[in-house]
Amino acid sequence: MNFNQIFQQSKVIAVVGISDKPNRDSGRIAVMLQQRGFTVYGIHPILNNVFGIPVYPSLKDIPESIDIIDLFLSGDKLPSIQDDIIAAHPPVVWFQLGVHNDSVKTALQAKGISVIEDYCIAVEVNRAGISK
Numbered sequence: 001m002n003f004n005q006i007f008q009q010s011k012v013i014a015v016v017g018i019s020d021k022p023n024r025d026s027g028r029i030a031v032m033l034q035q036r037g038f039t040v041y042g043i044h045p046i047l048n049n050v051f052g053i054p055v056y057p058s059l060k061d062i063p064e065s066i067d068i069i070d071l072f073l074s075g076d077k078l079p080s081i082q083d084d085i086i087a088a089h090p091p092v093v094w095f096q097l098g099v100h101n102d103s104v105k106t107a108l109q110a111k112g113i114s115v116i117e118d119y120c121i122a123v124e125v126n127r128a129g130i131s132k
Helices: 003-009 025-035 075-080 082-088 102-110 121-128
Strands: 012-016 039-043 053-056 068-071 092-095 114-117
Touching (some): 003 121, 075 082
16 A cells, blocks of 8 residues: 555644543544644544534534545444444544454445555554655
8 A cells, every 4th residue: 555645645634532631642642633734633532622623413413525634542442433434434444453343344335445454554644654
């Protein structure tokens, strides 16, 4: 998989499971992606804003098409948002390190959505030297 090509073709990233706790990777990575020039939206059921990033209760609420959905939820929670992911139909869904769910992965791939797992988006953006 060519991460550099994915990042060059992507503008909007949704970070599902974003947290406003400073020690959580989801918020820090969202900020880093925004600083690198991506439009970033968070998804969280009760937060409205995390470190200046607008947060919505669900993927359906994001006001533009999404290029990458970055998942920071545990694998057992993914089935509850599978339909929303499919409806958003992003080119790429990124399962952050430690996030796994084979049935959701298979369902997304069956709909033509590329799934990346076992890589950290922050590491790969840094490695690719992306800055838009």
